[in-house]
Amino acid sequence: MSQSTPTPGDGDRVLEGTPRTVRRWVGSAAAELAEDDTDDRWLYVGPHDLRRTWGHLALEAEVLPSVLMQWGGWDDYETFQRHYLGSVRSVCRLEKRRKSTGSNSAFIVETNISSR
Structure with a gap:
């Protein structure tokens, strides 16, 4: 039996470390x-x-x-949509624009991320 390479979201960790360790790594790099x-x-x-x-x-x-969502461990689609996809109206407007300009891009993202 061959063993497949784990993919993000299948329960295997990409990095071995506790959340505290990851915060320490990021803090040190920052x-x-x-x-x-x-x-x-x-x-x-x-x-x-x-x-x-x-x-x-x-x-x-x-x-x-x-x-x-599977790879990143996001469970709630509504929250994911709000933070990553923008409002449905914004996505529809951008999709309409994409079609009218003939863009080959399969997906357009608009988000509203507030600055700190």
Whole structure:
């Protein structure tokens, strides 16, 4: 019997570490970036920011929302839609624009992320 490579969302961890360890890794990297870049805003970056950025980049790369939800561990579609897909009206408007311009992009994302 062959063993398949685990995929995100199948219960296997991609990184081995506790949430506390991940926060420490992110905090350490952010502090290093703040020092190297002389931009203190890096000090406010946390694991949730990285997860949110990963989610947006995956959607821009045309990963299906249902697949991304499984990989990222999102359970509630309404919350996922609100934070990652924007309102239904916005998505419909953008889809209409995509069709009228002849864009080949399969998926368009509009979100309203407030700045800190």
